[in-house]
Amino acid sequence: MSNSGAAVDLGEVFGPSHRGDEPDLVQLLTPEGERVEHPEFTFDLDDEAIKGFYRDLVLTRRIDTEATALQRQGELGIWASLLGQEAAQIGSGRALKPQDFAFPTYREHGVAWARGIDPLRLLALFRGVDHGGWDPKEGNFGLYTIVIGAQSLHATGYAMGLQRDGVIGTGDPERDAAVIGYFGDGATSQGDVNEAFVWAGVFNAPIVFFCQNNQWAISVPIEKQSRAPLYQRAAGFGFPGVRVDGNDVLAVYAVTQAALQRAREGSGPTLIEAFTYRMGAHTTSDDPTRYRLSDELESWQKRDPISRVKAYLVAQKAADDDFFAGIEQEADELAEHLRSGCLAMPDPSPLDIFGQVFAEQTAELQLQHDQYADYLASFEGEHA
Amino acid sequence: MTAITIAKGLTMGLRAAMEADPKVLIMGEDVGKLGGVFRVTDGLQKDFGEDRVIDTPLAESGILGTAVGLAMRGYRPVCEIQFDGFVFPAYDQIVSQVAKIHFRSRGRVPMPIVIRIPFGGGIGAVEHHSESPEAYFAHTAGLKVVACSNPVDAYWMIQQAIASDDPIVFLEPKRRYWEKGELDEDAEPDPLHVSRVVRPGTDVTVLAYGPMVKTALQASAAAEGEGKSLEVIDLRTLSPLDVDPIYESVRRTGRAVVVHEAPVNLGLGSEIAARVTENCFYSLEAPVLRVGGFDTPYPPSRIEEEYLPDLDRVLDAVDRTLDY
Secondary structure, eight states: OOOOSOOOOTTTTTOOSSOOOOOOOBOSBOTTSOBOOOSSOOOOOOHHHHHHHHHHHHHHHHHHHHHHHHHHTTSSSOOOOOTTOHHHHHHHHTTOOTTOEEEOOSOOHHHHHHTTOOHHHHHHHHHTSOSOOSOTTTTTBOOOOOSTTHHHHHHHHHHHHHHHTTOSSSSOTTTOOOEEEEEETGGGGSHHHHHHHHHHHHHTOSEEEEEEEOSEETTEEGGGTOSSOGGGHHHHHTSOEEEEETTOHHHHHHHHHHHHHHHHTTOOOEEEEEEOOOOSOSSTTOOGGGTOOHHHHHHHHTTOTTHHHHHHHHHTTOSOHHHHHHHHHHHHHHHHHHHHHHHHOOOOOGGGGGGGSOSSOOHHHHHHHHHHHHHHHTTTTTTO | OEEEEHHHHHHHHHHHHHHHOTTEEEEETTOSSSOOTTOTTTTHHHHHOTTTEEEOOSOHHHHHHHHHHHHHTTOEEEEEOSSGGGSGGGHHIIIIIITTHHHHTTTSSOOOOEEEEEEOOOSOOOTTSSOOOHHHHHTSTTOEEEEOOSHHHHHHHHHHHHHOSSOEEEEEEGGGTTOEEEEOTTSOOOOTTOOEEEEOOSSEEEEEOTTHHHHHHHHHHHHHHTTOOEEEEEOOEEETBOHHHHHHHHHHHSOEEEEEEEESTTSHHHHHHHHHHHHSGGGOSSOOEEEEEOSSOOOOGGGHHHHSOOHHHHHHHHHHHHHO
16 A cells, blocks of 8 residues: 555546536426427427416415415414415426325415415415315315425325325326425425435335425525535436426426326336525515525516416417406405405314314313313403 | 233234234334344235335334325324334424324324334343333324233234324333233223223332333232232323323322333323322322433443332332331
């Protein structure tokens, strides 16, 4: 063994420390509203479908705007805005079939919309009325999960359940099912997300991991979560990863649709990194001016997910003024539904919580219920 | 009647549950071909296949997290945690997800998951293989916690736990896995969440569960020789506690000693002492005493017998309560 000489440069012997050869995003509609081709992915729906997406995008944004206003007026405790991520959510949500199942974080308001969940149910959570007021079996849309990344394992387990139920790879398009698990860029640092990747890979689970890389985990930029591009992580777990323009609803739809179909056919998991941007604060409690520059926001404003669809529809003469006015009208009605529904929402009864802990009630909880009911009753008439 | 060990009772109970319901799955590290490090799942993968007895990757959060998803899809996962000290990587999924999803969903989504944990010390093991984590789980709303102490209970309780629609932490006394008992498969078992007097007595109530039931019974036999009559209660259910048999006994004896391997500070004994004091105050002749592990991490195995409550430490507490 000799220490002399410099035969081997240890800086290079293992190869580069990360791959800098990031490919372009999969994009099918430019920020200017022009359709472009991609060698692997095609958007195969007509302009009527694109008009439907436009409606979804606008209504989803209106839900967000109205909820933010309600929070500012004290009607919601907090709101997690999806501003800027509408295309990632509508494109992926609309790629789902009824039999597919979606596991959301707490920001998937657009996916909830695509799954037919009344957005009032979302507001109930952020108002503090409940922790999730919808039935996951109606719309196959799981409850919002607030612990970062925890739902990625639930999604993987559910996908393993689909395998055991024999609803994968039968060739019956009404029957074959897949799971989509949502999470953000910050969540990719969590053990649970990485364990979900391990499980999904090993069991070849029918799942699409849908990562909305909105560049920020509250105040921490993506550079501090990952040295490698996120979609490249999939390779280490033995399945494909792809990066898509998360602000391009057509590309997101096409890529997600293909990944879901791959899962339904039994070919296993895919990681999709939807490259997007959180235009607003993390939540209404956050102040992004403390940690990011307005230049960045302005550059992403030019890539707005809605304006490019409108530009396309106008250029194609696929939609006229009446169409756009009609959507605006519908958005106003939706906002009014949310506002009046939110204000009219009754508070839950404190006595209800005791009965919701277990499927089979315990004597101890029943006793606590009864004692608290007696305690409440002891105040009756006091302030009459 | 068949003579079986606790481990065998669990294996038989798991097999019966799998035969009774095709939705029952077993998942964990080494549970397949090996049959688990304690052989509790021995032969099950061979008979029920790899889809129902799943050798998982080595990550406990992954086991519990995927079990949640399987439960949402209608399955009844039975998760094996290899040793007590390895449950903590899964702690977040257990406490924040398994325990809360029924409540979060306002009762729409049940979580019929059983979390089997071989627990307690006395096997001469290295660190993290001898712990008693029950209080963490008993403290968590939304979980039920039980501990078996003998082969007959092992056989029935595991089946009842699997049949429950609620998540259950199922504690197995690992150092007693090879203790024998007589099983009558035609007998009618006690319900799951019931405590039981396993030795009647008149002077002091000794409350124990899991591996300490045998220790308490040994103490009661020794005390008998000294003219002291100990009533031993096997708690069996740690959350919810089945308090009525405890109160009934303490009202007769006026004295209670709680025994567990876990540290006494904020352990099950503390809760039982508080409840007994609150509900049997005028019957008590002495304060409720606790015998347990020290507030140290579990010690190296060469001195673990000093840490673990034994017959003499139980008798010492019995004497102190009688002398009070």
